[in-house]
Amino acid sequence: MRTEKRLHQLIGVAAALLILLAAGCKDKIHEGNTSQETRPIVKANTAVAEIVKQPEIYEASGTIQPRTAAVLSAKVMGEIKKILVREGDVVKAGDLLIKIEDSQIAAQLRQAEAALAEANQAAQAAQAGFEAAQASMSLAQKTFDRYESLLKNDSVSLQEYDEVKGKHEQATGALAQAKSMRDASHNKIEQVKAALEAARTTYQDTSITAPYDATVTGKMVNLGDMAAPGVPLLKLEDTGSYEVYMVLPESYIRYVSVGDKLSVVVPSLQSASFDAIIKTINPAADPTIRSFQLKAGLPDVPQIRAGMFARVMIPVGETEIILIPDTALVHHGQLTGAYIVDAEKITHFRLVRTGRVFDTQVEVLSGINKGDVYITHVDEKTVDGAQVEEI
The missing domain is CATH 2.40.50.100 (RNA polymerase II/Efflux pump adaptor protein, barrel-sandwich hybrid domain)
Known part of the structure; x- marks a missing residue:
């Protein structure tokens, strides 16, 4: 009996609470079938939900790398x-x-420089010898020509002619030898110069x-x-000049070309967004993942660092969606909704599921259909079951 009495008391308390709750909510939410005399008036702007074409975006994961790097x-x-x-x-x-130890290499460089100086001196001597041989040859040639003419007139003896001829031949041989020595000295200079250049290069290589x-x-x-x-x-990097590397599935490769502009978001920089220009597209796909590698140049931004993660927004066609302004949405905890206006200008609260955000516009995935009329700017006076007056 006591248990039964206790149960009746609990039922009574619950009923009282339900009555109080209903009374408290009466002024806040008005049913759609409220009589015209008791409906609150809401002044608001309305719009008709329409399907719009919006670029379809593929979000690729990218890595920022320096445009120029060297080890x-x-x-x-x-x-x-x-x-x-x-x-x-x-x-x-x-x-x-x-700086690398260079004492031994410096000594080799000095030896090469000394060898070049010696080769230059030898070349000068060879040149002087060649010029002297040329002078002797010129005199011998003139003497030989004169004696050859005198011999024809029997003005000189054959013995005198033979002596002059012998001197001419000696001068010819001496000139050829002097020329050979001069040419050899020039070749020696070129060899020593090459050795000196190699020594200088090696010496320079000790300085990084x-x-x-x-x-x-x-x-x-x-x-x-x-x-x-x-x-x-x-390891060096050309800081301030970066690119973002990403991969794009082969099904989307037809949508991109070199020179296209992409939007890049860097989460570590408070989701800062930058424009990037596609620089290269790998002509061959990676057969293991069926994707192409793309490289896009970034603007000079001091905060960007190599190795940062980036999200790259790549347009891959168009899709039809419903967009409404974010001011049309109402948030109640985890729930999101909007106020639909029927043909009699009565508001009806409807739950909606949202998707992507485009500046001040929000994609509606469900809850609002094409042709629905909704309130574009919801404030604290907007309630369910109200009569709408267009502003």
Whole structure:
């Protein structure tokens, strides 16, 4: 009996609460069948829901990389004597970054320079000898020509003619030898110059310099380490000049071309958006993922860093959707809705499911159909079951 009495009491309390709740909500939400005399009046603008064509966007995941990057490696073997930069340092083209031990290479360079000086002296001597041989040859030729003419007139003896002829032949041989020595000295100079140039290049290779204005992003060696040809020393990036790398499924590749403009969003920069221009499209797809690699150039933005994640918006055709202004939406906790206006200008609250946001416009996935009339700007006076007066 006590249990039964207790149950009746609980039922009574519940009924009382329901009555109070209904009374409290009466002034807030008006049923659609409320009589015309008791309906509140709402002044508002309305619009007709229409289907619009909107670009279909494929969101690709991208990685930001420097447009120009280089790994500087050693070309000579030697101990690293100086490291003049640290990671993060900004350098100019031609700045000295690392110095490798050069004493032995410097000695070889001095030897090559001395060899060139010696070769130049030898060439000068050979040239002087050649010029002297030319003078002797000229005199011998004139004497020989004169004696040859005198011999025809029997003005000189045959013995005298033979002596002059012999001197002419000696001068001819001496000139040929002098010319050969001169040519050899010139060839020697070219050989020594080549050796000197090689020595200079090797000496220059002991100084690692920046090939362009850049930022040091990696240091792979320490002071005292042994450098060797091919061993990486530093990594440089041309900061301020970046590109975004992404892949696009083969089904969408027909929608893009070199020179197209894309929108790039970088979440780590508070979702900042930048315009990017497609620079290259790999002509061959990756057969493992059936996608093409694209590369798009970014504007010079100081905050951008290599390795950042980016979302790339790629237009891939058009789609038909319903868009309404965000001011037409009402949010109640996890629920979103809008006020539909019927033919009698009565408001009806309807739950809607939204999709993408385009500036101040919101995509409606369900809840509003083409031709529905809705209130474009909802305020605190807008309620269900109200009579709408157009502003």
